[in-house]
Amino acid sequence: MFQHIRAVLFDLDGTLIDSAPDLGAAADKMRTDRGLPSLPLERYRPMAGAGARGMLGEAFGMSPEHPEFLVMREEFFVNYESRMTELTTIFDGVPEMVGRILGRELAWGVVTNKSARFTEPLTRAIPLFQTAGAVVSGDTTPHAKPHPAPLLEAAARLKLSPEQCIYVGDDERDIVAGLAAGMGTVAATYGYLGIKSDPSEWGAHATIKSPLELLQLLAST
Known part of the structure; x- marks a missing residue:
């Protein structure tokens, strides 16, 4: 489907890694620290992105407009920072997918809205990311x-034009960004x-239900 592709870029959370258990636990700790009952992971998972x-x-019914949001957000960040890799896993099929992308002599990278405060230690801790040609965080650019x-x-870091890249993500903003960048x-x-x-x-130009389905879209590159 995609022609003349030289690189595949991915969102991080919800696309390459399942970080919902650690994100949810960081928020749930804030509830239990306040004497509130714990919520099941199933409540947090759909909102992890x-x-x-x-x-x-999910934890407090709190929107960014709430006067305490920034203080609560920093408490959440500290909780998450302390446990980023405890329960986080790579989605099934992702290591094989990345290996086969590399086997086709294509580059790959990560573009996430996660700030570098979290992206950098997280990707350093997971061996899979050592082969990534670029890791761009939410605060890397303005x-x-x-x-x-x-x-x-x-x-640009991969020294490629946008038309030579495709972007894979699990959120509408990923597709909006990819289309605006001129990528597949x-x-x-x-x-x-x-x-x-x-x-x-x-x-989106295409949809996949599992990581390995992406390889079918790259069959002719």
């Missing part, structure tokens, strides 16, 4: 997704689809 906003929204700037930065886009429906998300409405 929204980061602190999603976790605090704009985060859905702005195309982080994706364009990743392409793939919606990963195995990730953290929010309650009201409908990937068929995102406008």
